[in-house]
Amino acid sequence: MTSGVKWPAFKRPLVAILRGIRPEETAGIVDTLVQAGFEAIEIPLNSPEPFRSIEIATKRAPAGCLIGAGTVLTVAEVERLADAGGRLMVSPNVDADVVRAASKKGMVTMPGVFTATEALLAASAGASALKFFPASVLGPSGINAIRAVLPKGMEVGAVGGVSERDFDAYAKAGIRIFGLGSSLYKPGATAAEIGAKAHTVIAAYDAAFGGAGQ
Template sequence: MVSPVGWPELKYPLVAILRGVQPDEVEAIGDVLVEAGFEAIEVPLNSPDPLVSIERLAKRHGERILIGAGTVLSAADCAAVADAGGRLMVSPNVDPEVLAMAVARGMVTLPGVMSPTEALLALRCGASALKFFPASVLGPSGISAVRAILPKGTRVAAVGGVSNENFADYVAAGISIFGLGTNLYKPGRTTEEMATTAAAAIKAYDKAIGR
């Protein structure tokens, strides 16, 4: 039996969500993110030619940082991401078949949850960490309430509505992983603009944790 992969210890546990990124720009954007300090990049599967982008990022940065996909909704898609070199599987929901495939392929997993039922099911299926999504609905206090019933040591992420301005609130609630979407990247944003937003996110996270 294959054991699930745990969430790795990252200096900056910030997942850059590149929804809508084009394959011909993804390497330059990846370079900017890595230079800023990001250690995880997700290309949602509803982006243009996402597997091409994932493959290019994995070849360029896959040995140093986590590269993978978001919006993974089927076991077949999960396998395709792994075949492209992706090591990170992020989903908006808890699907036991998807998680089983990801575990079998040795991937780091971050399934989306909202309730204690979903959270505990995801852990039973081998989730590396739990993605509370959309985090803005529960807020720090709601996520903290669910965390109270989770096994000790469970890593929790907040995605959806997280920004540089509210990192500290989520950190205070025990959240240790963050997915950054439109506050970090929007289609059409230049590498210069990405360098600015990436640096600002890193600075805000450092401030939130008192580093």
Template sequence: MTRIPFPPMTRPLIAILRGIRHDETEAIIATLVEAGLTAIEIPLNSPDPFRSIEIAARTAPDGVLIGAGTVLTETQVDALERAGGRLMVSPNVEPAVIARAAAKGMVTMPGVFTPTEALAAAAAGATGLKFFPASVLGPAGITAIRAVLPKDLEIAAVGGVSEKNFADYASAGIRAFGLGSSLYKPGMDAAEIGRRARATLTAYDAAYGVTP
């Protein structure tokens, strides 16, 4: 099975905008892109999510990965494609959903917690793995599981991760993250989101030695 590769990113950070409304999507996406984020996920348990994804895909420039989180069914994958999304993030490992998204050329990041789930996702052709909740596993737990996984899988830590603990994960060689409430909460205005995004990227660059 051909694995869709994770696109090269200087900072492999996915902004998770759970709860975003379509009427604020354009301003928030523009703010995040201006700050330097290049991957954005809108979970499907947000209000009118596919409309927001369509707006995000239209707003973001080429090279910015836009997609959906909390994807549970093949039908939702089809709707994501129609909205212009290229990233499929799920909370679980459902091989049929992963295969459907991969067949459409999408980057796929299913959620895993155990070695069994991680290996099942890899066998299904996932681009990468979303270890969630990372706050429970910690860098050491993710590293232990990573030892048995294919080397070409992108590994992302999600849940309880923020600019405050990038250094802990950097020391374990984990460089990709999904960032939710530390970056965005419903009701925040674009200015506050932009401030948080810039602070996050500054902390990431310091932890990983990135030169902007």
């Protein structure tokens, strides 16, 4: 099994997924999310000028905030992400070469999985955490069933169709990492609108996990 970069010790392991964000919006929205309490931000590569937005976000966010890309499919994209200063690599699939390339760059990696086969392949490639997607289909019980066969200590997250309304159910299953996309951010939303939603999400997380997921 390849050893990768460990998943960070976040106060709240919530990843804000900003699919569709434009570069000119990035600074204000990143500021808003960080002020609300988010420590990880993902800008998917099928957004307009994603690497430019990632570069803006990395310069804007404080040192402890993890900024990176989603929908990373190739080693070449990993290279561009590194050039933009990104430290988080999220993918919709498991490509061992992509995971290893990102790990070699010192990135936190979170490949997408749905089955035990995919999850074990990602773990063997050195993934920092597994992105169970779409989590709304598997649910807490489905993710837990697969987690039973994973290496001890393997971090797992729920992404896809998950909102703050689901935190309690996942908390009962011991799942504390979430990627929040359309439930948090939709293209065209203002920083003020996103800020209000972000504060609601943070409050719900603290309520479900006893004051910040610890």
